[in-house]
Amino acid sequence: MNKELFENLRLELRRGSLILAVLAQLRTEHYGYALRKALESHGLAIDENTLYPLLRRLESQGLLVSHWREEDKRNKRFYRLSSQGEVILYQLLNEHEAMNAAIDRIMAPIPSPQPTETGFEPTVLEPKEQRQ
Amino acid sequence: MTKPSTDLVDRYLQAVGFWLPRAQKQDILAEISEDLQSQLEEREPELGRTLTESEVAEILKQRGRPLLVAAHFLPQRSLIGPALYPIYIFVLKIVALCYVIPWLLVWFGILLFHRTEVAARLSGDWHSLGTLWTVVFTQFGIITVIFAVIDRVSLQAPCVSDWDPRKLPKVKVETSAKRRINAVASLVFAFLGLLWLLAIPNYPFLILGPAANLLNAAPIWHLVYWPFVALAIATVFEQAFIFMRPQLTWFPPTFRVATTLLTAGIVGMLLRTQLYVFPVNQKFAEVTGIVNLCIRISVGIWAVCLVVQLIVYGWQAFREIRRAMQPVTPHLA
Numbered sequence: 468m469n470k471e472l473f474e475n476l477r478l479e480l481r482r483g484s485l486i487l488a489v490l491a492q493l494r495t496e497h498y499g500y501a502l503r504k505a506l507e508s509h510g511l512a513i514d515e516n517t518l519y520p521l522l523r524r525l526e527s528q529g530l531l532v533s534h535w536r537e538e539d540k541r542n543k544r545f546y547r548l549s550s551q552g553e554v555i556l557y558q559l560l561n562e563h564e565a566m567n568a569a570i571d572r573i574m575a576p577i578p579s580p581q582p583t584e585t586g587f588e589p590t591v592l593e594p595k596e597q598r599q
Numbered sequence: 600m601t602k603p604s605t606d607l608v609d610r611y612l613q614a615v616g617f618w619l620p621r622a623q624k625q626d627i628l629a630e631i632s633e634d635l636q637s638q639l640e641e642r643e644p645e646l647g648r649t650l651t652e653s654e655v656a657e658i659l660k661q662r663g664r665p666l667l668v669a670a671h672f673l674p675q676r677s678l679i680g681p682a683l684y685p686i687y688i689f690v691l692k693i694v695a696l697c698y699v700i701p702w703l704l705v706w707f708g709i710l711l712f713h714r715t716e717v718a719a720r721l722s723g724d725w726h727s728l729g730t731l732w733t734v735v736f737t738q739f740g741i742i743t744v745i746f747a748v749i750d751r752v753s754l755q756a757p758c759v760s761d762w763d764p765r766k767l768p769k770v771k772v773e774t775s776a777k778r779r780i781n782a783v784a785s786l787v788f789a790f791l792g793l794l795w796l797l798a799i800p801n802y803p804f805l806i807l808g809p810a811a812n813l814l815n816a817a818p819i820w821h822l823v824y825w826p827f828v829a830l831a832i833a834t835v836f837e838q839a840f841i842f843m844r845p846q847l848t849w850f851p852p853t854f855r856v857a858t859t860l861l862t863a864g865i866v867g868m869l870l871r872t873q874l875y876v877f878p879v880n881q882k883f884a885e886v887t888g889i890v891n892l893c894i895r896i897s898v899g900i901w902a903v904c905l906v907v908q909l910i911v912y913g914w915q916a917f918r919e920i921r922r923a924m925q926p927v928t929p930h931l932a
Contacts, residue, residue, distance in 0.1 A: 498633070499630060499633065499634050500633065500634050500637035500638065503634075515631075515634055515662065516662065516663060516667070516668055516671045517671070519627075519630055519631065519634070519671075519672070520671040520672050523627075523672065535629075541633060541636065542629065542633065543633055544629075544630050544633070
Protein backbone atom coordinates (compact mmCIF):
# COMPACT_ATOMS: atom_id res chain seq x y z
CA MET A 468 0.00 0.00 0.00
CA ASN A 469 2.76 2.46 1.04
CA LYS A 470 4.81 1.49 -2.00
CA GLU A 471 1.87 2.12 -4.29
CA LEU A 472 1.09 5.42 -2.60
CA PHE A 473 4.71 6.51 -2.87
CA GLU A 474 4.77 5.52 -6.55
CA ASN A 475 1.67 7.60 -7.28
CA LEU A 476 3.06 10.61 -5.46
CA ARG A 477 6.45 10.17 -7.11
CA LEU A 478 4.82 10.16 -10.56
CA GLU A 479 2.81 13.24 -9.65
CA LEU A 480 5.97 15.01 -8.49
CA ARG A 481 7.91 13.91 -11.59
CA ARG A 482 5.27 15.00 -14.10
CA GLY A 483 5.98 18.73 -13.84
CA SER A 484 9.74 18.26 -13.61
CA LEU A 485 9.78 16.18 -16.79
CA ILE A 486 8.21 19.00 -18.77
CA LEU A 487 10.83 21.35 -17.43
CA ALA A 488 13.64 18.91 -18.26
CA VAL A 489 12.36 18.28 -21.79
CA LEU A 490 11.96 21.97 -22.52
CA ALA A 491 15.42 22.71 -21.12
CA GLN A 492 17.04 19.90 -23.10
CA LEU A 493 15.38 21.07 -26.29
CA ARG A 494 17.14 24.40 -26.22
CA THR A 495 19.31 22.45 -28.66
CA GLU A 496 17.68 20.39 -31.38
CA HIS A 497 17.17 16.65 -30.74
CA TYR A 498 15.22 13.83 -32.29
CA GLY A 499 13.17 11.63 -29.97
CA TYR A 500 15.60 8.80 -29.26
CA ALA A 501 18.57 11.16 -28.90
CA LEU A 502 16.56 13.31 -26.49
CA ARG A 503 15.71 10.25 -24.42
CA LYS A 504 19.38 9.29 -24.26
CA ALA A 505 20.44 12.84 -23.42
CA LEU A 506 17.97 13.04 -20.53
CA GLU A 507 19.05 9.60 -19.34
CA SER A 508 22.69 10.65 -19.38
CA HIS A 509 21.74 13.49 -17.03
CA GLY A 510 20.07 11.03 -14.66
CA LEU A 511 16.51 11.54 -15.82
CA ALA A 512 15.31 8.35 -17.48
CA ILE A 513 12.04 8.80 -19.31
CA ASP A 514 9.80 6.16 -20.76
CA GLU A 515 9.18 6.44 -24.53
CA ASN A 516 5.45 6.09 -23.92
CA THR A 517 5.66 9.23 -21.80
CA LEU A 518 8.12 11.18 -23.91
CA TYR A 519 6.52 11.06 -27.35
CA PRO A 520 2.98 11.99 -26.29
CA LEU A 521 4.53 14.77 -24.16
CA LEU A 522 6.49 16.09 -27.14
CA ARG A 523 3.33 16.16 -29.23
CA ARG A 524 1.41 17.93 -26.51
CA LEU A 525 4.11 20.56 -26.03
CA GLU A 526 4.27 21.07 -29.77
CA SER A 527 0.49 21.49 -30.01
CA GLN A 528 0.76 24.07 -27.21
CA GLY A 529 3.27 26.00 -29.30
CA LEU A 530 6.23 25.42 -26.98
CA LEU A 531 8.14 23.21 -29.43
CA VAL A 532 8.61 23.14 -33.17
CA SER A 533 9.48 20.01 -35.12
CA HIS A 534 10.37 18.85 -38.60
CA TRP A 535 11.24 15.59 -40.30
CA ARG A 536 14.77 15.33 -41.66
CA GLU A 537 16.91 12.52 -42.99
CA GLU A 538 19.91 11.60 -40.89
CA ASP A 539 21.99 8.42 -41.11
CA LYS A 540 19.75 7.28 -43.97
CA ARG A 541 16.68 7.44 -41.79
CA ASN A 542 13.91 9.94 -41.43
CA LYS A 543 13.86 11.43 -37.95
CA ARG A 544 11.69 14.02 -36.35
CA PHE A 545 13.72 16.80 -34.77
CA TYR A 546 12.34 18.97 -32.00
CA ARG A 547 13.52 22.26 -30.58
CA LEU A 548 12.19 24.96 -28.30
CA SER A 549 10.06 27.63 -29.96
CA SER A 550 10.39 31.31 -29.07
CA GLN A 551 7.23 31.03 -26.97
CA GLY A 552 8.70 27.91 -25.37
CA GLU A 553 11.82 29.83 -24.36
CA VAL A 554 9.73 32.43 -22.52
CA ILE A 555 7.69 29.75 -20.79
CA LEU A 556 10.82 27.74 -19.91
CA TYR A 557 12.38 30.66 -18.07
CA GLN A 558 9.13 31.43 -16.29
CA LEU A 559 8.88 27.79 -15.25
CA LEU A 560 12.50 27.73 -14.11
CA ASN A 561 11.88 30.76 -11.92
CA GLU A 562 8.80 29.07 -10.48
CA HIS A 563 10.78 25.88 -9.91
CA GLU A 564 13.54 27.73 -8.10
CA ALA A 565 11.04 29.61 -5.96
CA MET A 566 9.35 26.32 -5.10
CA ASN A 567 12.66 24.66 -4.21
CA ALA A 568 13.67 27.61 -2.07
CA ALA A 569 10.31 27.52 -0.26
CA ILE A 570 10.64 23.79 0.39
CA ASP A 571 14.19 24.32 1.66
CA ARG A 572 12.91 26.95 4.08
CA ILE A 573 10.06 24.70 5.21
CA MET A 574 12.40 21.77 5.73
CA ALA A 575 15.10 23.78 7.50
CA PRO A 576 14.00 23.31 11.15
CA ILE A 577 13.72 19.54 10.78
CA PRO A 578 16.91 17.77 11.94
CA SER A 579 18.87 15.87 9.29
CA PRO A 580 18.36 12.12 9.06
CA GLN A 581 20.85 10.23 11.21
CA PRO A 582 23.08 7.67 9.47
CA THR A 583 22.65 4.10 10.71
CA GLU A 584 24.22 0.76 9.81
CA THR A 585 21.56 0.11 7.20
CA GLY A 586 21.61 3.59 5.70
CA PHE A 587 19.76 6.72 6.71
CA GLU A 588 17.14 6.64 9.39
CA PRO A 589 14.13 8.63 8.13
CA THR A 590 12.99 11.47 10.34
CA VAL A 591 9.74 10.44 11.96
CA LEU A 592 7.25 13.25 12.40
CA GLU A 593 4.93 12.62 15.29
CA PRO A 594 1.26 13.58 15.03
CA LYS A 595 0.48 16.97 16.53
CA GLU A 596 -1.61 15.58 19.41
CA GLN A 597 1.17 13.22 20.49
CA ARG A 598 3.76 15.97 20.50
CA GLN A 599 1.70 18.17 22.80
CA MET B 600 17.87 -5.06 -39.02
CA THR B 601 17.14 -8.70 -39.69
CA LYS B 602 13.99 -10.06 -41.23
CA PRO B 603 12.42 -11.55 -38.05
CA SER B 604 12.90 -8.32 -36.08
CA THR B 605 11.44 -6.22 -38.94
CA ASP B 606 8.48 -8.55 -39.14
CA LEU B 607 7.82 -8.36 -35.39
CA VAL B 608 8.21 -4.57 -35.32
CA ASP B 609 5.88 -4.18 -38.30
CA ARG B 610 3.27 -6.36 -36.62
CA TYR B 611 3.65 -4.36 -33.42
CA LEU B 612 3.28 -1.05 -35.25
CA GLN B 613 0.23 -2.32 -37.10
CA ALA B 614 -1.35 -3.30 -33.77
CA VAL B 615 -0.57 0.12 -32.28
CA GLY B 616 -1.85 1.87 -35.39
CA PHE B 617 -5.21 0.12 -35.12
CA TRP B 618 -6.06 2.26 -32.05
CA LEU B 619 -4.66 5.57 -33.26
CA PRO B 620 -6.73 8.38 -34.78
CA ARG B 621 -6.59 8.26 -38.58
CA ALA B 622 -5.32 11.84 -38.98
CA GLN B 623 -2.19 11.30 -36.85
CA LYS B 624 -1.68 7.60 -37.36
CA GLN B 625 1.15 7.65 -39.94
CA ASP B 626 3.02 10.42 -38.17
CA ILE B 627 2.92 8.72 -34.77
CA LEU B 628 3.81 5.31 -36.20
CA ALA B 629 6.77 6.77 -38.08
CA GLU B 630 8.08 8.26 -34.87
CA ILE B 631 7.58 5.08 -32.82
CA SER B 632 9.17 3.08 -35.62
CA GLU B 633 12.19 5.36 -35.68
CA ASP B 634 12.59 5.13 -31.92
CA LEU B 635 12.36 1.33 -32.04
CA GLN B 636 14.87 1.07 -34.84
CA SER B 637 17.28 3.32 -32.96
CA GLN B 638 16.94 1.13 -29.88
CA LEU B 639 17.42 -2.10 -31.80
CA GLU B 640 20.41 -0.74 -33.69
CA GLU B 641 22.01 0.38 -30.47
CA ARG B 642 21.74 -3.10 -28.97
CA GLU B 643 23.29 -4.95 -31.92
CA PRO B 644 26.83 -3.47 -31.62
CA GLU B 645 26.68 -4.10 -27.85
CA LEU B 646 25.97 -7.80 -28.44
CA GLY B 647 28.17 -8.04 -31.56
CA ARG B 648 25.42 -9.86 -33.47
CA THR B 649 21.95 -9.34 -34.79
CA LEU B 650 19.12 -9.57 -32.30
CA THR B 651 17.14 -12.78 -32.10
CA GLU B 652 13.38 -12.78 -32.41
CA SER B 653 12.93 -13.37 -28.69
CA GLU B 654 15.20 -10.42 -27.85
CA VAL B 655 13.17 -8.16 -30.15
CA ALA B 656 10.01 -9.54 -28.58
CA GLU B 657 11.39 -8.69 -25.14
CA ILE B 658 12.05 -5.08 -26.19
CA LEU B 659 8.55 -4.77 -27.59
CA LYS B 660 7.11 -6.30 -24.45
CA GLN B 661 8.90 -3.68 -22.36
CA ARG B 662 7.24 -0.97 -24.46
CA GLY B 663 3.86 -2.28 -23.46
CA ARG B 664 0.72 -3.60 -25.08
CA PRO B 665 -0.18 -1.88 -28.36
CA LEU B 666 -3.47 -0.62 -26.96
CA LEU B 667 -1.76 1.00 -23.96
CA VAL B 668 0.97 2.53 -26.12
CA ALA B 669 -1.69 4.00 -28.42
CA ALA B 670 -3.71 5.21 -25.44
CA HIS B 671 -0.85 7.53 -24.43
CA PHE B 672 -1.32 9.40 -27.71
CA LEU B 673 -5.07 9.77 -27.40
CA PRO B 674 -6.62 12.79 -25.69
CA GLN B 675 -7.56 12.14 -22.11
CA ARG B 676 -11.29 11.53 -22.05
CA SER B 677 -13.82 11.11 -19.33
CA LEU B 678 -17.54 10.80 -19.71
CA ILE B 679 -18.18 13.21 -16.85
CA GLY B 680 -15.44 15.62 -15.84
CA PRO B 681 -14.27 16.37 -12.28
CA ALA B 682 -16.34 19.60 -12.07
CA LEU B 683 -19.63 17.76 -12.50
CA TYR B 684 -18.72 14.36 -11.07
CA PRO B 685 -19.60 15.12 -7.39
CA ILE B 686 -23.03 16.48 -8.47
CA TYR B 687 -23.56 13.40 -10.64
CA ILE B 688 -22.82 11.06 -7.72
CA PHE B 689 -25.07 13.16 -5.47
CA VAL B 690 -27.99 12.86 -7.92
CA LEU B 691 -27.46 9.10 -8.23
CA LYS B 692 -27.50 8.79 -4.43
CA ILE B 693 -30.76 10.73 -4.25
CA VAL B 694 -32.34 8.45 -6.87
CA ALA B 695 -31.10 5.39 -5.00
CA LEU B 696 -32.32 6.71 -1.66
CA CYS B 697 -35.70 7.99 -2.78
CA TYR B 698 -36.58 5.33 -5.30
CA VAL B 699 -34.59 2.10 -5.16
CA ILE B 700 -34.37 1.55 -1.41
CA PRO B 701 -38.05 2.45 -0.68
CA TRP B 702 -39.10 0.24 -3.59
CA LEU B 703 -37.15 -2.71 -2.20
CA LEU B 704 -38.39 -2.13 1.34
CA VAL B 705 -42.01 -1.85 0.21
CA TRP B 706 -41.53 -5.01 -1.85
CA PHE B 707 -40.22 -6.93 1.16
CA GLY B 708 -42.83 -5.33 3.39
CA ILE B 709 -45.62 -6.54 1.12
CA LEU B 710 -44.12 -10.01 1.12
CA LEU B 711 -43.84 -10.10 4.89
CA PHE B 712 -47.01 -8.39 6.06
CA HIS B 713 -49.53 -8.63 3.29
CA ARG B 714 -49.84 -12.09 1.86
CA THR B 715 -52.54 -11.35 -0.63
CA GLU B 716 -52.76 -12.49 -4.22
CA VAL B 717 -50.44 -9.66 -5.19
CA ALA B 718 -47.89 -10.79 -2.67
CA ALA B 719 -48.20 -14.37 -3.81
CA ARG B 720 -47.56 -13.30 -7.37
CA LEU B 721 -44.61 -11.19 -6.26
CA SER B 722 -43.09 -14.02 -4.31
CA GLY B 723 -43.93 -16.52 -7.02
CA ASP B 724 -41.68 -14.98 -9.60
CA TRP B 725 -39.01 -12.33 -9.66
CA HIS B 726 -40.56 -10.48 -12.53
CA SER B 727 -41.26 -7.39 -10.45
CA LEU B 728 -37.65 -7.23 -9.25
CA GLY B 729 -36.50 -7.55 -12.84
CA THR B 730 -38.71 -4.59 -13.69
CA LEU B 731 -37.12 -2.62 -10.87
CA TRP B 732 -33.61 -3.22 -12.20
CA THR B 733 -34.70 -2.26 -15.70
CA VAL B 734 -36.19 0.99 -14.40
CA VAL B 735 -33.17 1.67 -12.18
CA PHE B 736 -30.64 1.09 -14.96
CA THR B 737 -32.72 3.20 -17.33
CA GLN B 738 -32.87 6.04 -14.78
CA PHE B 739 -29.15 5.81 -14.03
CA GLY B 740 -28.42 5.66 -17.76
CA ILE B 741 -30.53 8.72 -18.51
CA ILE B 742 -28.91 10.66 -15.66
CA THR B 743 -25.45 9.66 -16.92
CA VAL B 744 -26.27 10.75 -20.48
CA ILE B 745 -27.67 14.09 -19.26
CA PHE B 746 -24.55 14.78 -17.22
CA ALA B 747 -22.27 13.71 -20.08
CA VAL B 748 -24.10 16.13 -22.40
CA ILE B 749 -23.87 18.97 -19.86
CA ASP B 750 -20.16 18.22 -19.51
CA ARG B 751 -19.63 18.28 -23.28
CA VAL B 752 -21.39 21.61 -23.81
CA SER B 753 -19.42 23.01 -20.87
CA LEU B 754 -22.39 24.24 -18.93
CA GLN B 755 -20.34 23.74 -15.82
CA ALA B 756 -18.39 26.94 -16.51
CA PRO B 757 -20.96 29.32 -14.95
CA CYS B 758 -21.12 27.09 -11.85
CA VAL B 759 -17.36 27.43 -11.42
CA SER B 760 -16.93 31.14 -12.06
CA ASP B 761 -20.27 32.83 -11.28
CA TRP B 762 -20.73 32.26 -7.61
CA ASP B 763 -20.95 34.54 -4.66
CA PRO B 764 -19.49 33.39 -1.32
CA ARG B 765 -22.03 35.63 0.44
CA LYS B 766 -24.83 33.44 -0.86
CA LEU B 767 -23.49 30.31 0.82
CA PRO B 768 -25.81 28.91 3.54
CA LYS B 769 -25.08 29.82 7.13
CA VAL B 770 -23.20 27.29 9.27
CA LYS B 771 -25.67 25.07 11.07
CA VAL B 772 -24.88 25.07 14.74
CA GLU B 773 -27.20 23.04 16.89
CA THR B 774 -26.21 23.67 20.46
CA SER B 775 -27.43 21.73 23.48
CA ALA B 776 -29.44 24.81 24.53
CA LYS B 777 -31.21 24.91 21.18
CA ARG B 778 -31.94 21.18 21.36
CA ARG B 779 -33.34 21.69 24.85
CA ILE B 780 -35.69 24.46 23.65
CA ASN B 781 -36.87 22.25 20.79
CA ALA B 782 -37.40 19.39 23.25
CA VAL B 783 -39.62 21.57 25.46
CA ALA B 784 -41.80 22.54 22.49
CA SER B 785 -41.97 18.92 21.32
CA LEU B 786 -42.73 17.76 24.86
CA VAL B 787 -45.74 20.10 25.07
CA PHE B 788 -47.09 18.87 21.74
CA ALA B 789 -46.37 15.21 22.60
CA PHE B 790 -48.27 15.62 25.88
CA LEU B 791 -51.22 17.31 24.15
CA GLY B 792 -51.20 14.51 21.58
CA LEU B 793 -51.32 11.91 24.32
CA LEU B 794 -54.25 13.65 25.98
CA TRP B 795 -56.05 13.82 22.63
CA LEU B 796 -55.47 10.11 22.08
CA LEU B 797 -56.73 9.23 25.57
CA ALA B 798 -59.86 11.32 25.02
CA ILE B 799 -60.84 9.69 21.71
CA PRO B 800 -62.74 6.63 23.16
CA ASN B 801 -65.08 8.95 25.05
CA TYR B 802 -65.19 11.70 22.44
CA PRO B 803 -64.99 10.00 19.00
CA PHE B 804 -65.82 13.29 17.23
CA LEU B 805 -62.21 14.30 18.03
CA ILE B 806 -61.13 12.01 15.21
CA LEU B 807 -64.27 11.48 13.10
CA GLY B 808 -65.71 14.97 13.38
CA PRO B 809 -69.45 15.22 12.52
CA ALA B 810 -69.30 11.70 11.05
CA ALA B 811 -68.98 10.35 14.62
CA ASN B 812 -72.79 10.27 14.80
CA LEU B 813 -73.00 8.13 11.66
CA LEU B 814 -70.10 5.71 12.07
CA ASN B 815 -68.71 3.32 14.65
CA ALA B 816 -65.07 2.24 14.96
CA ALA B 817 -64.30 -1.30 13.72
CA PRO B 818 -62.76 -3.85 16.14
CA ILE B 819 -59.30 -3.30 14.62
CA TRP B 820 -59.09 0.07 16.41
CA HIS B 821 -59.60 -1.63 19.79
CA LEU B 822 -56.66 -3.83 18.90
CA VAL B 823 -54.31 -1.01 17.88
CA TYR B 824 -55.49 1.66 20.31
CA TRP B 825 -53.26 0.77 23.29
CA PRO B 826 -50.14 0.28 21.15
CA PHE B 827 -50.78 3.81 19.82
CA VAL B 828 -51.12 5.11 23.40
CA ALA B 829 -47.87 3.34 24.30
CA LEU B 830 -46.15 5.06 21.37
CA ALA B 831 -47.49 8.46 22.44
CA ILE B 832 -46.21 7.89 25.99
CA ALA B 833 -42.85 6.81 24.57
CA THR B 834 -42.68 10.07 22.59
CA VAL B 835 -43.31 12.08 25.78
CA PHE B 836 -40.48 10.21 27.51
CA GLU B 837 -38.24 10.67 24.48
CA GLN B 838 -38.66 14.46 24.56
CA ALA B 839 -38.17 14.52 28.35
CA PHE B 840 -34.94 12.53 27.93
CA ILE B 841 -33.70 14.88 25.16
CA PHE B 842 -34.43 17.80 27.49
CA MET B 843 -32.31 16.21 30.24
CA ARG B 844 -29.51 14.89 28.00
CA PRO B 845 -29.41 17.11 24.88
CA GLN B 846 -25.75 16.23 24.25
CA LEU B 847 -26.61 12.60 23.41
CA THR B 848 -27.24 13.30 19.73
CA TRP B 849 -27.38 9.60 18.84
CA PHE B 850 -30.38 9.01 21.11
CA PRO B 851 -33.26 10.73 19.20
CA PRO B 852 -32.71 9.05 15.82
CA THR B 853 -32.01 5.66 17.44
CA PHE B 854 -35.14 5.92 19.56
CA ARG B 855 -37.14 6.97 16.51
CA VAL B 856 -35.93 3.95 14.57
CA ALA B 857 -37.41 1.79 17.33
CA THR B 858 -40.71 3.72 17.47
CA THR B 859 -40.97 3.75 13.68
CA LEU B 860 -40.57 -0.03 13.64
CA LEU B 861 -43.34 -0.35 16.25
CA THR B 862 -45.54 1.99 14.24
CA ALA B 863 -44.81 -0.09 11.13
CA GLY B 864 -46.06 -3.16 13.03
CA ILE B 865 -49.31 -1.37 13.90
CA VAL B 866 -49.73 -0.09 10.34
CA GLY B 867 -49.11 -3.64 9.15
CA MET B 868 -52.09 -4.74 11.27
CA LEU B 869 -54.20 -1.93 9.79
CA LEU B 870 -53.21 -2.99 6.28
CA ARG B 871 -54.47 -6.52 6.88
CA THR B 872 -58.06 -5.36 7.29
CA GLN B 873 -60.43 -3.56 4.96
CA LEU B 874 -63.02 -2.56 7.54
CA TYR B 875 -62.14 0.49 9.63
CA VAL B 876 -65.60 1.86 10.38
CA PHE B 877 -69.14 0.50 10.11
CA PRO B 878 -72.40 2.44 9.87
CA VAL B 879 -74.69 3.12 12.78
CA ASN B 880 -77.54 2.72 10.35
CA GLN B 881 -77.62 0.90 7.01
CA LYS B 882 -78.65 4.05 5.19
CA PHE B 883 -75.10 5.33 5.77
CA ALA B 884 -73.55 2.27 4.10
CA GLU B 885 -72.45 4.21 1.03
CA VAL B 886 -70.73 6.91 3.11
CA THR B 887 -69.08 4.15 5.17
CA GLY B 888 -67.68 2.57 2.01
CA ILE B 889 -66.11 5.86 0.95
CA VAL B 890 -64.66 6.47 4.45
CA ASN B 891 -63.21 2.92 4.54
CA LEU B 892 -61.57 3.46 1.16
CA CYS B 893 -60.13 6.82 2.22
CA ILE B 894 -58.72 5.33 5.43
CA ARG B 895 -57.24 2.42 3.49
CA ILE B 896 -55.49 4.75 1.03
CA SER B 897 -54.25 6.90 3.94
CA VAL B 898 -52.85 3.82 5.71
CA GLY B 899 -51.09 2.80 2.48
CA ILE B 900 -49.51 6.26 2.13
CA TRP B 901 -48.61 6.13 5.82
CA ALA B 902 -46.80 2.82 5.24
CA VAL B 903 -44.72 4.34 2.43
CA CYS B 904 -43.91 7.39 4.60
CA LEU B 905 -42.79 5.07 7.39
CA VAL B 906 -40.37 3.37 5.03
CA VAL B 907 -38.82 6.72 4.10
CA GLN B 908 -38.80 7.74 7.77
CA LEU B 909 -37.06 4.51 8.72
CA ILE B 910 -34.34 5.12 6.12
CA VAL B 911 -33.80 8.71 7.26
CA TYR B 912 -33.72 7.89 10.98
CA GLY B 913 -31.61 4.80 10.36
CA TRP B 914 -29.04 6.86 8.47
CA GLN B 915 -29.07 9.61 11.11
CA ALA B 916 -28.68 7.04 13.91
CA PHE B 917 -25.78 5.36 12.10
CA ARG B 918 -24.08 8.73 11.52
CA GLU B 919 -24.53 9.92 15.10
CA ILE B 920 -23.45 6.61 16.68
CA ARG B 921 -20.35 6.56 14.47
CA ARG B 922 -19.62 10.15 15.43
CA ALA B 923 -20.10 9.36 19.13
CA MET B 924 -17.64 6.47 18.87
CA GLN B 925 -14.96 8.58 17.20
CA PRO B 926 -12.47 10.60 19.24
CA VAL B 927 -13.45 14.22 19.78
CA THR B 928 -12.32 16.48 16.92
CA PRO B 929 -12.54 20.25 16.59
CA HIS B 930 -15.98 21.29 15.37
CA LEU B 931 -16.98 24.01 12.95
CA ALA B 932 -17.88 27.22 14.77
